[in-house]
C-alpha cells in the first residue's frame with residue numbers, strides 16, 4: 001500500500017504520529033499516550049481552576065512541546081452562582097425519598113470524604129468561567145467541550161493560537177459548531193461511555209462526515225480495537241476519540257476493583273440512563289441505575305439536581321470500595337477491553353491491528 005492509511009490530515013494538522021485520541025481523567029494516561037505518538041485530553045470538569053493549572057504544568061513537564069488538550073463540560077443548564085446547598089434545597093421530596101429508599105435497601109453507607117465539587121452537580125457558570133480563564137491563560141494547545149457549545153470562547157482561543165474541538169451527537173449540531181468556528185468535530189454515537197446522544201456511532205459518523213467539508217471529523221463511541229479504528233477511517237473520520245479503554249490502562253488511577261470488572265463485562269452490562277446526571281449517560285449497570293429504571297421509580301430530575309442526588313451514592317460506593325455498588329461510565333466496546341495494559345501498549349496494539357485490517361482488505365502491505 002503506497003500510503004499509510006493511519007497518517008490522516010488530522011495527524012499532519014496536530015503533528016502527531018497516530019490518529020488515536022484518548023479521553024481520560026488521569027494525567028499519567030495523558031502523558032503516556034502523547035509520548036506514544038497519540039493525542040490525549042484530560043477531563044477537568046470536576047476540578048478547581050488551581051488544580052487545572054497544576055495539571056497543565058505537570059503534563060507540560062512530561063510531554064514537552066507535544067500537543068494535548070483539556071476537556072470541560074459547559075452545560076447551558078448550569079446555574080448562575082448558586083451554591084450546592086441552594087441547589088440541594090430545591091430537590092423534590094419524592095426523588096429524595098427514592099434515593100433514601102435505595103440507600104436503605106442496599107445498605108449504602110455515608111461517604112467517607114467530601115464530594116469533589118459534588119461531582120459536577122456543583123458546577124455553576126461562575127466556576128466554569130474561572131476554569132475557562134485558566135485554559136485560556138495557559139494557552140493549552142487544545143480545548144474540548146464535551147457537553148455544551150464552546151462558541152463563546154472560540155475567538156479568544158484562536159487569538160492565543162489554541163484549537164477548539166467540539167463533541168456532537170447529531171449532524172445538525174456539527175453544522176452549528178462548524179459555523180461557530182471549531183477546528184475539529186468529534187462525532188460521537190450512542191455506543192459511547194458517558195453523556196451521549198441516541199444515534200449509533202456508524203450512523204452519526206457518516207452523517208457528520210457528510211456535512212463537515214474540510215473540518216476533520218473524529219469518530220467516537222464504542223471504539224476499543226484496531227478494527228474499530230480502521231472502520232472509522234473507512235467511514236471518513238480522520239481519527240478516533242476513545243474513553244473506556246484507558247480506564248483499564250496500567251497508568252489509570254481507577255480503582256482496581258473497577259478495572260478488573262471492566263475486563264470481564266460486555267455491552268449488555270452497560271445501560272443508558274438519566275439517573276446519574278439528569279442527562280442520558282452510558283454507565284455500567286449498578287443498583288442505582290437499575291432502581292431508577294424500575295416501574296416504581298419517580299421521574300429523574302434535570303441536571304444539576306439528579307447529579308447532586310446521585311453523588312452521595314457514587315462517593316459512598318467508591319470510598320468504601322463496595323463492588324456491588326460501584327459503577328463507572330463505560331461504552332459498548334467494553335467487551336474488547338480484556339486485560340490491563342500500559343497505555344502505550346494500547347496505542348501500539350490498535351495501530352498494529354488497524355494496519356493488519358487494511359492489509360487484509362486490500363491484500364497489500366501498509
Ligand SMILES: Cc1cc2nc3c(=O)[nH]c(=O)nc-3n(C[C@H](O)[C@H](O)[C@H](O)COP(=O)(O)O)c2cc1C
Nearest residue numbers: 023043146192193194221222223242243244329331
Ligand atoms: C469514566 C469516563 C468518564 C468520562 N467523563 C467525561 C467528562 O468528564 N467529559 C467529557 O467530555 N467526556 C467524558 N467521558 C466521555 C469520553 O470523553 C468519550 O466521549 C467516550 O468515552 C467515548 O466512548 P467510549 O468510552 O466508548 O470510547 C467520559 C468517559 C468515561 C469512560
